[in-house]
Amino acid sequence: MSGLRSGLSRWxxxxxxxxxxxxxxxxxxxxxYGPGGVGRTLRLERDLEGLExxxxxxxxENHRLRQRxxxxxxxxQAIEQVARDELGLVxxxxxxxxxxxx
Numbered sequence: 001m002s003g004l005r006s007g008l009s010r011w012x013x014x015x016x017x018x019x020x021x022x023x024x025x026x027x028x029x030x031x032x033y034g035p036g037g038v039g040r041t042l043r044l045e046r047d048l049e050g051l052e053x054x055x056x057x058x059x060x061e062n063h064r065l066r067q068r069x070x071x072x073x074x075x076x077q078a079i080e081q082v083a084r085d086e087l088g089l090v091x092x093x094x095x096x097x098x099x100x101x102x
Contacts, residue, residue, distance in 0.1 A: 032038050071078040083089040090096055 030037075068078075072082065
């Protein structure tokens, strides 16, 4: 009787081990290469790098814009330069030449 039990338990153990191995062999590649696996991880890492680069550029642009705002608040020459370049304003003593294209 004990021989039968040990033989049965040995086969049951082997059967369970084979089942776990089969599930593992089938499930692990699915997890690694499936929709949430290695490909997605690599794609997310590339996206993260792109977003970090974009963030860095935006921070630089914000820094430049803050400097420009500060100069327009504090520097009269900067204000005059904007008035001349962007608004086309001139001083009374300036001589203005207008050219017409033919």
